[in-house]
Amino acid sequence: MGEDAVLADKMSRGELHKPKTSFQKYQEEETLKSSQLDQQQQQGYFTRPAKNYPDHIPLYNFEKLLLIFGSSVGAFLDPSRNEFIVGLGESTALPWFLNNLRRQMLSDAVGRQILKDRPHMTSTSLNLEELRNKYPKNSIGHAYIMWLDREGVSPDTREKVRYIDDEELAFIFRRYRECHDFYHTITGLPIVREGEIALKCFEFLNLGIPMAGLGALFAPWNTSAKQRSRLFNIYYPWAFKNGLHCKPLINVYWEKILDRDIDEFRKEINLEKPPDLRELRKQQKLKHKK
Amino acid sequence: MNMSSVLNKSIIRTLPCQSMLGCRLLSTSFPVYQQQGQHESVDNAGKTTHFGFRTVAEEEKEKLVRGVFSSVASKYDIMNDVMSMGVHRLWKHHLINKLNCGMRPNSNRPLEFLDVAGGTGDIAFGLLDHAYHKFGDNLSKMTVADINPDMLAEGRKRCSSLTSYGNSGRIQFIEQNGEKLDAIESNSKDVYTIAFGIRNFTDIQAGLNTAYRVLKPGGIFACLEFSQVENSALDYIYQAYSFSLLPLMGQLIANDRDSYQYLVESIRRFPKQDVFADMVRKAGFYVPGKGYENLTFGVAAIHIGVKL
Numbered sequence: 001m002g003e004d005a006v007l008a009d010k011m012s013r014g015e016l017h018k019p020k021t022s023f024q025k026y027q028e029e030e031t032l033k034s035s036q037l038d039q040q041q042q043q044g045y046f047t048r049p050a051k052n053y054p055d056h057i058p059l060y061n062f063e064k065l066l067l068i069f070g071s072s073v074g075a076f077l078d079p080s081r082n083e084f085i086v087g088l089g090e091s092t093a094l095p096w097f098l099n100n101l102r103r104q105m106l107s108d109a110v111g112r113q114i115l116k117d118r119p120h121m122t123s124t125s126l127n128l129e130e131l132r133n134k135y136p137k138n139s140i141g142h143a144y145i146m147w148l149d150r151e152g153v154s155p156d157t158r159e160k161v162r163y164i165d166d167e168e169l170a171f172i173f174r175r176y177r178e179c180h181d182f183y184h185t186i187t188g189l190p191i192v193r194e195g196e197i198a199l200k201c202f203e204f205l206n207l208g209i210p211m212a213g214l215g216a217l218f219a220p221w222n223t224s225a226k227q228r229s230r231l232f233n234i235y236y237p238w239a240f241k242n243g244l245h246c247k248p249l250i251n252v253y254w255e256k257i258l259d260r261d262i263d264e265f266r267k268e269i270n271l272e273k274p275p276d277l278r279e280l281r282k283q284q285k286l287k288h289k290k
Numbered sequence: 291m292n293m294s295s296v297l298n299k300s301i302i303r304t305l306p307c308q309s310m311l312g313c314r315l316l317s318t319s320f321p322v323y324q325q326q327g328q329h330e331s332v333d334n335a336g337k338t339t340h341f342g343f344r345t346v347a348e349e350e351k352e353k354l355v356r357g358v359f360s361s362v363a364s365k366y367d368i369m370n371d372v373m374s375m376g377v378h379r380l381w382k383h384h385l386i387n388k389l390n391c392g393m394r395p396n397s398n399r400p401l402e403f404l405d406v407a408g409g410t411g412d413i414a415f416g417l418l419d420h421a422y423h424k425f426g427d428n429l430s431k432m433t434v435a436d437i438n439p440d441m442l443a444e445g446r447k448r449c450s451s452l453t454s455y456g457n458s459g460r461i462q463f464i465e466q467n468g469e470k471l472d473a474i475e476s477n478s479k480d481v482y483t484i485a486f487g488i489r490n491f492t493d494i495q496a497g498l499n500t501a502y503r504v505l506k507p508g509g510i511f512a513c514l515e516f517s518q519v520e521n522s523a524l525d526y527i528y529q530a531y532s533f534s535l536l537p538l539m540g541q542l543i544a545n546d547r548d549s550y551q552y553l554v555e556s557i558r559r560f561p562k563q564d565v566f567a568d569m570v571r572k573a574g575f576y577v578p579g580k581g582y583e584n585l586t587f588g589v590a591a592i593h594i595g596v597k598l
Contacts, residue, residue, distance in 0.1 A: 044529055046532075066535075083541065
């Protein structure tokens with residue numbers, strides 16, 4: 001026991017173990033210095049506020065303005081590139097517009113249920129295989145999967161919402177993005193530029209999303225004259241007539257009504273189907289050939 | 291690592307790379323953002339290192355870096371021009387002129403150049419051009435090594451379409467990890483250059499030690515890398531620019547915010563000029579003077595070492 005005490009004393013005086021070589025001391029100093037440096041370097045001058053949800057990137061106001069400017073130029077010149085639409089959509093979705101949507105959702109029972117459940121649409125949650133085989137021919141689910149196949153898209157290719165600051169408003173915007181394909185389904189509009197513009201006009205009138213309004217206002221000027229005349233003579237009047245009077249589509253719980261008959265559903269929400277755009281374009285091409 | 295090319299293809303699909311064809315989901319396999327100031331664990335079972343401001347396992351970092359450069363490869367040169375407003379060309383020219391390499395007219399032994407992490411080849415072509423125009427040297431050989439096959443593919447494309455070295459056999463592009471350089475013999479190179487590559491190494495000191503190994507006695511090591519700006523006022527402006535405008539430009543021009551966010555964070559993480567000069571000394575090089583030259587107030591710095 002005395003031996004242990006002696007050894008313990010030696011250890012506390014640093015005489016027991018081999019003394020550190022100068023290189024070992026240098027290494028320890030270096031790791032200490034580098035960890036201190038890490039702390040210091042990490043803080044830096046430019047810090048962002050805390051995130052409200054995992055994918056959140058809190059932007060400062062000047063960055064939002066730059067994003068609006070950059071995305072709008074890009075989206076006007078090349079609307080097929082998704083990143084501009086995404087950037088413009090999120091940066092222009094100011095809290096005022098999304099708060100209106102939230103109020104709309106809260107004042108409806110189904111809307112409240114959606115806000116409570118926070119459903120996330122993916123190919124698994126919608127069970128695409130079942131949709132193809134199980135549901136009746138004229139149901140919403142069947143029409144949806146037919147539309148997906150026809151246009152060659154999938155519910156998994158939606159961008160995450162990153163630039164909207166409030167967490168619940170970010171969910172509402174994500175829900176809007178996910179339901180966009182269903183809006184295509186019940187109106188039958190294809191994903192060609194003209195179809196998207198017509199749908200954007202409808203969405204703006206029904207939901208009030210600013211990006212949809214900007215698209216409806218400016219995008220036609222980058223299309224051909226024939227397309228513009230179709231938009232202004234057929235589809236915009238249709239959008240005005242239906243978007244303002246039909247039930248707010250944000251309050252539709254799509255996942256729960258996949259088996260319902262699509263015509264019946266349209267009658268219920270007071271929506272009439274616009275003329276088939278692909279048909280019109282095909283006829284136009286045939287006439288032109290003659 | 292022979293699995294590297296197999297891994298690379300799967301990484302492109304799972305890491306946050308945006309397809310040019312249209313909407314593509316930002317994959318959730320990019321780990322959740324860690325709190326700042328978390329200390330690095332040092333137990334052997336899970337050795338970690340930094341990836342920008344995030345802490346990741348050491349084995350992961352190589353894959354993640356490879357993923358970043360695969361996703362930026364095709365727009366690499368455009369983005370460099372936009373981000374640095376063309377100044378990166380001045381930096382690279384300055385490096386090439388400073389090194390002033392080339393087989394002298396009265397010599398009969400061509401030089402062996404090695405450009406590491408030189409994927410798209412701009413330093414490589416610049417060095418050979420300088421050697422030819424200044425000294426009439428059209429015999430020296432160049433090896434471009436890069437860990438990322440997509441960057442090498444870009445380099446090969448540019449070599450055959452934009453330069454006259456395409457068919458000359460003087461430039462070879464090899465896929466190598468800069469920390470090991472397995473395919474390169476020791477004491478075989480006259481000049482080792484690495485421009486804007488060493489900050490992506492998992493173990494920077496290992497990279498420097500390998501550089502020492504492959505150089506011949508008398509060989510020169512030159513590293514051009516982002517560094518810390520010494521003046522606090524300029525540093526403030528520089529950081530505001532890097533952290534706010536660069537990722538935004540990456541998002542709008544290259545559709546890839548996350549890769550550019552990683553790039554600016556990795557710049558912050560890189561050791562200061564004098565610390566890095568000490569690391570070069572530790573690898574065994576003789577470092578003349580203070581060992582570095584600041585460019586643009588310290589935004590970039592050239593570090594030189596000589597193997598004696």
